[in-house]
Amino acid sequence: MLVSRSKDINLFRQSEKVSLIRFLVLYTILVASLLLLISIFYYQSQEKLMYAQYTKLLNTYANSQIKKLKNLHHYFPQQTRYPRSTKFKSAIYDSEESRIFSLLEKEPQYFDNKIYRTDGKIHLVHTLDTYYLGAKYLIIEVDEDRTWLENTLKYILILGAIAFVILSIFGVFFVKLFLKPMRDAILLLDDFIKDTTHELNTPISAILNNIEMIDTSQMSEKNKKRLTRIDIASKSVSLLYQDLTYFALGHKMQKKDEEIDIKALILNRMEYFFAIGNSKNIEFILNLEEVYLFIDKAKITRVIDNLVSNAIKYNKRNGTITIDLTPMGFSVKDSGIGIPKDKIESMFDRYSRFNNTEGGFGIGLHLVKSIVVEYGFAIKVQSSLDVGTQIYVDFRSKGYTL
């Protein structure tokens, strides 16, 4: 397989996307909270300003009204007409907050608040020093001019939106800045895997080819055994190499679907696995029917290789491996250690290895699953501890069976 060394890796891998979204959500919440806080402060300051302006005006009204009340107090009860004004409405309340006389449209709500808003009206509560007509509180009421509120809300919306956009641009810039080291690390790792994979290709091929070419007739039994071990070890490395190639460069490989004789392919691969199986003295039982699938050969090979090599890897010494192939599907059953029930669901995750006694990267089953999903097949796992595991690939799901 040719290995490309190009660096155009999809930078927005799943994990990076997730971190990006998390960061952006957090950043957006923070920015929104900050803008909300600033808006609240701005609103409050504008409200204070409005109150200050009204307080000044209404105090003038209150003072003129007090003079009139003083006058009325003096001439009461000869004069009983409460003083009125076109500019404001007013009311007087005694120290027990009981109404003496009122022209207000809205009932006063507070007597301890100097100035407040109520239903479109502004109320100023003025406490009298001398209680003319028994009045302790003089309340001045005017209509509220709402332009300040409209202007404030308009400013908050416009400036808030502009600030949000600017801060969002900053956010994207920061994300890129912060993700750069992570992206560099991914690039480095990808490059490393690609380079290593590339460099592994030639020596592995050389070892395997040369082992085949060695003339064993002249060899002692001891050396023959050693050579077999070297052969098995090299084949294991070769399998790992193929997984790595697929894993690192799978997305760059063109899918090449063709009609494949699955039985022939399995038999072909089994030659390779018999040698590995023999080292554990494993018996293979093959029940293979003629099945043709329209599929990418490299991909279905990865599925078969991984399922069979796992069955060997996790099998007991002197165990058995049963491989069934029918037009319905393909299954590999071992007599190995089995998989705990709670681990079955996660066994297809990348880098998931439920048992550390055996070597591996934990990418094999992840590859199997991604290929099976790609072709719309179903995959089922049945496992009993210390009895064995059966993994079944169902071809029927999307009618790829020919």
Place this chain on the structure above:
Amino acid sequence: MIKKILILSIVLSTFMVAKTPKEIYEKNCVECHATLPSSLEKMFMSYIKTYSGERDTKIAIKTFLKKPDLDTSVMSEVFLDKFGVKKPTKLNDKELDSAIEYYFNQYKIKGRLN
């Protein structure tokens, strides 16, 4: 003899028959104040100008009537210099309360402005 019995019965009836607040007020307040230049209504206005609320005003009037004092009087110094401070009331608490109630209702501002 008949004259004596008549006088006795009048005196007894005065003590035995409960008086109305109006009677207490008119007998014990209006009579004396009629001789003063400042009307009871003006005095009421002075009270509410100082104490505002109904409860506070009534308490102030009662306190002053039971123990009149220059410092607690609401009247001007000129008035007090000329007429002095009144003598403590001889009315009991119940009679005093009813008289003050009557007085307050007579002159209160609430309901009289238009």
